[in-house]
Amino acid sequence: MVTLGDYLLVSGMLFTIGFAGVMVRRNIVIILMSLELMLNAANLSLVAFSRYHVQPGGLPNYSAQIFVFFIITVAAAEVAVGLAIIVALYRARQTTHVEDINSLKF
Amino acid sequence: MLVFGAAVVINRNPVASALSLVVSFLGLAALFMSLDAYFVGIIQVLVYAGAVMVLFLFIIMLLDLRVEKLRKINWVATTGGAVVALALLIQIFYVVGNFKAASQPFPPLTRSTIDDVHNVGSLLFSSYNLPFQVIGVLVLVATIGVVVLSKRELR
Numbered sequence: 001m002v003t004l005g006d007y008l009l010v011s012g013m014l015f016t017i018g019f020a021g022v023m024v025r026r027n028i029v030i031i032l033m034s035l036e037l038m039l040n041a042a043n044l045s046l047v048a049f050s051r052y053h054v055q056p057g058g059l060p061n062y063s064a065q066i067f068v069f070f071i072i073t074v075a076a077a078e079v080a081v082g083l084a085i086i087v088a089l090y091r092a093r094q095t096t097h098v099e100d101i102n103s104l105k106f
Numbered sequence: 107m108l109v110f111g112a113a114v115v116i117n118r119n120p121v122a123s124a125l126s127l128v129v130s131f132l133g134l135a136a137l138f139m140s141l142d143a144y145f146v147g148i149i150q151v152l153v154y155a156g157a158v159m160v161l162f163l164f165i166i167m168l169l170d171l172r173v174e175k176l177r178k179i180n181w182v183a184t185t186g187g188a189v190v191a192l193a194l195l196i197q198i199f200y201v202v203g204n205f206k207a208a209s210q211p212f213p214p215l216t217r218s219t220i221d222d223v224h225n226v227g228s229l230l231f232s233s234y235n236l237p238f239q240v241i242g243v244l245v246l247v248a249t250i251g252v253v254v255l256s257k258r259e260l261r
Contacts, residue, residue, distance in 0.1 A: 023187025
């Protein structure tokens, strides 16, 4: 029997993979992909809780799915802006490696 | 799904990473479907496997990113990141293990959710009308921002 905890664990593992990607990888495009993984892990746990809290009418709680809809919208906008920034950065510095972009580093 | 998620991080070739991301998101959409959230699953496939992935692949091809050269790995940063991620994973396992509701199976649905586009839509346009309009403004601002950022003479 699949329980709520199984979905939460899968969501946590996916979040950890994305977090490790942000911490370990040095290619800025891959870092953006790992951010997407983390956002989707949050979506998975939201949908699992939506299914868990069945309303009196016998339907899942749709508020969580509305949140997921908003998160997907914001994530898509964020990817578009992030990739535009990466293109502008690549034009200026010819690199996507974060250790080569250290002018602001103290 | 988790295997392909890990492949996103492990692959050195950005194109392979992006394609692993597609497969991972498709697996996630299947999980949404298994949770009776058909609308979210279909939106996931359309937005991520369609739009976002085309955007990633387009940028990778545009910037002509090759397989990364093996640089001298910054061992302090790498092991530090791995240790922090491992600590996070252990904490998640501990918290979920102690969470009472997590060990119970899902309560059954008495009605089919096959028409949940209707339910989500009616809730979106009644209770969540203001956030919906705000998100529209956000998308507009993002569009304008992308156009401004992409202009060549940004001086």
